[in-house]
Amino acid sequence: MNVARCLERLDEAVDATRALGLPVDDATAVSERARTRLGLGGDAYVVALIGGTGVGKSSLLNALAGTEVAAAGAKRPTTDQAVAWVPRQRRGELTSVLEWLGVDRVSEHAGNGMASVAVLDLPDLDSVAREHRARVDQLLPRIDAVAWVVDPEKYKDLVLHDTYLRAWSRRLPHQVVVLNRTDLLPDGSATRVREDLRAELDDAGLREVPVLTTQARRGGSGVEELRRWLTAESDDKTVVAERLAADIREAIGDLARRAAVTDGLAPPLVTAERREAALRDIAGAAIALVDPRGLEAQAVAATRLSARRRGTGPLGVLTSALYRWSGRARASANPATYLRHWRERGSLAPASEPMRALVASALPPLPSTLRPAVAALAEPANIERGLAAAIDRAIDDEARDLRVPASVLWSAIGAGQFVVAALLVFAAIWFASLFVLDHPAVGSVALPLLGPVPSPVLFLAGVLLAGYVLTLLLRLHAGWVARRWARRVVSRIRSGVESRIRGSVFLPLDAIEAARSRLAAAMKDC
Ligand SMILES: Nc1nc2c(ncn2[C@@H]2O[C@H](COP(=O)(O)OP(=O)(O)OP(=O)(O)O)[C@@H](O)[C@H]2O)c(=O)[nH]1
Ligand SMILES: [Mg+2]
Structure with a gap:
């Protein structure tokens, strides 16, 4: 998983969304968080136990540790501060991650096959202490993987399903639902409750999220399975990278959805x-x-x-x-x-x-x-x-x-008009000569006739007609x-x-x- 490339894509998506004048605060928060997490490094990933009060989160951590790491009890709620259980050999590397998470109650262990994972026991999601849920909400975006803990009473809880599981499922490639306190169920009904829970998750589109059943007390059945899930991903860097990439992918998807871009396609707004x-x-x-x-x-x-x-x-x-x-x-x-x-x-x-x-x-x-x-x-x-x-x-x-x-053509017509004008002058002279030279004996001058019409008249009429035709031609053209x-x-x-x-x-x-x-x-x- 190439987180650096995903971050580049997120930057491009943020730029494009800004160009649309849409808010990008959520996306820039994801980008900053991912860059910070990458910068912190460390060779372990952080898994948090998250769920309602009394479902047995602290008890599960104690069962994993084989000793009391976190106080568990009948008082509700019990845990009010996050507790980290970390492998001793990774403590140094995890210090900056835990500081970033704001977790200062840390308990170390020798490794015990869990050398790559730090487990966090968190306050509850649903008690009267509202600040507990606020603390979880604040931490959840920074956690690498989650074990959602439920019990037979609370496994259908809407807040958990709708506000957390559904909302976070695509951002958390590594998550599991742990059905704890199954020993409280009558014989045989644990399987039915588990199947019911499975169906519930499938309906919500969470088919890949595994379901485990545990008893944190009375023999700790199922706790080994939880331990195997916690250590299954031997490469801690993969867990962190996949988590960051999923978060970034979702952030890009959110930006894209706001701009009517889905599945990598931006159909034109108008054809x-x-x-x-x-x-x-x-x-x-x-x-x-x-x-x-x-x-x-x-x-x-x-x-x-x-x-x-x-x-x-x-x-x-x-x-x-x-x-x-x-x-x-x-x-x-x-x-x-x-x-x-x-x-x-x-x-x-x-x-x-x-x-x-x-x-x-x-x-x-x-x-x-x-x-x-x-x-x-x-x-x-x-x-x-x-x-x-x-x-x-x-x-x-x-x-x-x-x-x-x-x-x-106009110049040619103009030349023609000059000729017409010259001929008019000629006609005028012709007429004048007839009057002046032979006046008053007009009748004595032998006028050349063309049919019944005297030639000068015909000539004059012809010249005038030619002038008119040229003018008309000029106008039309x-x-x-x-x-x-x-x-x-x-x-x-x-x-x-x-x-x-x-x-x-x-x-x-x-x-x-x-x-x-x-x-x-x-x-x-x-
Ligand atoms: N019978 C039974 N009781 C359990 C089991 N797990 C936890 N308990 C009991 O349930 C009660 C609550 O357990 P906790 O571990 O404190 O529960 P939590 O989820 O940490 O509760 P908060 O800290 O309030 O969020 C305690 O009395 C435990 O002893 C279990 O598997 N079976
Ligand atoms: Mg607790």
Whole structure:
């Protein structure tokens, strides 16, 4: 049994539990106790006789010793201070252990085949002297092994079974139940009582705990069996190590249970699918505030402005300059500013709702210890703060380098518009020449006709139509480019918001899951 490794696991479990904000006092007490016990060393382990008053604990110790080590008597209770019976050759090594236990009444023996074990006779658990039980409770966590002593009257005692045997069973790999005073039973009924006690222990899940029957008085039958149990574990270090490891294992298990980790498994508090669905819903609500339609309108206006500058020929240069000069361009077409003002378009409250629902679905099966930490994940103020930061950063990334799209087509259209303008000038000159050079005899000028229509008129109409078609083409193309661009911007903001929600709104949930996984890992290899 590697206690050092178990202690490392316990430290990891304590760290993980602290990260969850759960109390760790019991676990750190176990850790300190184990480290102290390991530090004390000694080549003997300590077995305590524990039970109700008058069951014969002191008498059993005297029977083992073959002499009166501890006072036994009819007065109830008799023992009020722990008495240790230790092998003389180990006395020195045991001194620090006994000091740590607070036991100063020590009786030595020559060994007698019990060279590795110190036996403690303790005060009772159930007399009017409450301080006796308090003393046992104080000592029990430091004891290496226990012989629970009962008698035919008290063997069903609930306090012993529920408060002690059941509670300590997993922390004490070396324990035995001793049914003493069996000589007081009528002939033949000792076996029945023993079987009854056995069944009682089995029902409580204590199948591995052996039951011995003894008579501390009148011949001391069964006392040799108790002695064999006490000396069966020849390697005292194993007893101490197994006890410490069991204690540590239980402490880790307690921490893990508080965090809904059982059998070394930390099933996720919410499934990956539910989490992704919540993420999408939260991002969707956030994107509603970013307002894709509004952005599209802004993008179209800004793109058309830019297209007008390039693609409307000499007239466009003039109108664009006027637009800019008057400030209208800024007011009606600034996608970046529009994005940055997302807060003005509504509240974040609906965006925190999917998280609240997600947390509410995770809470019911959780132990009460973990619930507050998980419930805090649905705290609207926290969610909204994280979400606002996520939106701000995603928008900032996008708005910082937001460039209104441009197209070479617009320059080509612009060139076309210059040609149109030139042709208009030409048409104007043509008309002027007709009036000025040949005025007033218009009718005398031979006008080239194209069918019934004079060529200059047709020419003028054609040039104007070409100008109109180019303007329309520019407008339609700029609108199409702008909408496509706006969709891309929204989609980049959406993925930016989603990835940031993962790292902000879901961060506390991830921290809880990480701590639970660490607890699950700490349950292995100990
Ligand atoms: N008949 C019989 N009497 C016993 C036996 N063991 C102990 N007794 C008697 O039971 C009484 C109580 O014995 P103790 O050894 O003082 O009991 P204890 O468990 O140490 O009691 P506390 O010190 O009060 O906790 C004494 O009068 C003993 O002589 C036994 O096996 N058979
Ligand atoms: Mg006693």
